[in-house]
Amino acid sequence: MxxxxxxxxxxxxxxxxxxxxxxxxxxxxxxxxxxxxxxxxxxxxxxxxxxxxxxxxxxxxxxxxxxxxxxxxxxxxxxxxxxxxxxxxxxxxxxxxxxxxxxxxxxxxxxTDLGAVGANRLKDGDRIMTHCHSTAVLACVEAAVEQGKELTAIVKETRPRNQGHITAERLHELGVPVTLIVDSAARRYLNDVDHVMVGADSIAADGSVINKIGTSGLAVNARDRGTPVVVAAQTFKLHPGTLTGQSVDIEMRDESEIISPEEKAAIGDPTVVNPAFDVTPPRYIDAIVTERGQFPPESIVMLMRELFGEQTTEPWLESGQ
Ligand SMILES: O=C(COP(=O)(O)O)[C@H](O)[C@H](O)COP(=O)(O)O
Structure with a gap:
């Protein structure tokens, strides 16, 4: 260079x-x-x-x-x-x-705008279930609390890095009583919640949502139980490359987040995989809440076309550099 x-x-x-x-x-x-x-x-x-x-x-x-x-x-x-x-x-x-x-x-x-839209979905007395830590979900909760609505939350711990603990702390700061559960207990408690609310890392043109690993299983279970799944995400989570057929790369993280070398050796040295995200198909999602309003996932492609128009090359890959 x-x-x-x-x-x-x-x-x-x-x-x-x-x-x-x-x-x-x-x-x-x-x-x-x-x-x-x-x-x-x-x-x-x-x-x-x-x-x-x-x-x-x-x-x-x-x-x-x-x-x-x-x-x-x-x-x-x-x-x-x-x-x-x-x-x-x-x-x-x-x-x-x-x-x-x-x-x-x-x-x-x-x-802030997204929070106001998401708060409209929440009623006084509602209980939500969350996965991972999403500032967009918290913005919806905060706006609802400011409107005087009393909410409670069931928070999944979100292995392996336990981002659910951050969510629990933030909700506590907002005055929302929290019940913390291990990830595998989610289905058992889905009958007790009014909404599943999660964030997004990327949203594809077909309305699929890419978020923390475990989101898709939660959404499938929620559909089975009839609990609505709401994704809170600003429009800069829309993935322009998916308009032209790119798929979203799922990050694989180090196995040390899951198991120590000693523990691994003690159980026969299995292969360990640690995907950080998964893909939830649009049919399991009820609404995507953005700062521009809420959308059914299947219609998100219209918003993407409006926002991104013609595709451009990535500016950090311009020739000669
Ligand atoms: O999956 C995660 C974080 O994953 P990680 O901890 O691996 O970065 C969050 O749900 C989204 O990023 C949305 O968050 P926000 O709504 O704050 O953008």
Whole structure:
């Protein structure tokens, strides 16, 4: 690589934090990635527009190559890089910073707007069941609580990393009483809940939802029990590549999240697999709640066409870099 192209240490740190899940959850990853590109733009010592652009693309690549499933990450990078316009370094810098600020601002507003839509589905006295930790689901709950509705929640612990514990803590902070269950107890309690509410890492053009492993089994069981499944997700979770036939890459994580080398050896050294996400087909989902309103999953393709229009190439893969 050209020695003049320098990715700032802060960008590398954010990329590491995303890879190790210090920063996790699709919305937080998008926010951190856009903010890291902003830092790259502010701190860049590039002397020519070409070097500046190449640095931003290199920073975007470093961030992009951390986790494969949450499309919020490439969508955030794409948004900021599309804003990188100008003929001088200073113009490029200020336009990139403005684009990053716009993205983070929209992210925050969309979460609030989505919360208001999702809260309309919740009635006073309702009980929800959640899986993993989704800031979008929590935005719906928070808005409902602000409207004076009293809710309770059954929270799945979400093995192997127990993100359900974060959800339990946040719900407690919102004043929502929580019952924590192991993942395999979900079916037993589905008769006791009014809604299953989950977030999304990516939504495909056919309305399939990609979210934390275990979401699809939960949704199938909920359909069997007649419990509605609501997915809360801002529109930057829509995966533009799926419009042109791409499939969503499911992240496989290290087996050490599941079992230690000693435990593994003691039980005969089995093969261990650790997929982080799964795909829930649209027929198991009742509604996708976004900042633009709620949609049946089958109609999400119309919204995608409106938002993404013609496909473009990934800006961090532009030729020559
Ligand atoms: O699957 C996860 C997090 O997985 P991980 O912990 O592996 O990143 C969350 O449900 C979605 O990212 C939505 O979250 P949000 O609604 O906050 O975007």
């Amino acid at each position: 050209d020695p003049h192209i320098r990715v700032r240490p802060e960008v590398r740190r954010v990329a590491d934090d995303i890879g190790t899940m210090e920063i996790r959850g699709a919305a937080k990853i998008a926010d951190a990635a856009a903010s890291a590109l902003r830092t790259q733009a502010v701190e860049s010592e590039a002397e020519t527009p070409e070097t500046f652009r190449a640095e931003l693309r290199a920073a975007a690549r470093a961030l992009h190559d951390t986790r494969p499933t949450a499309v919020s990450l490439p969508n955030a990078l794409r948004y900021v890089l599309h804003g990188m316009e100008g003929a001088t370094v200073e113009d490029l810098r200020s336009n990139t910073v403005a684009a990053a600020d716009r993205f983070c601002d929209r992210l925050e507003r969309s979460q």
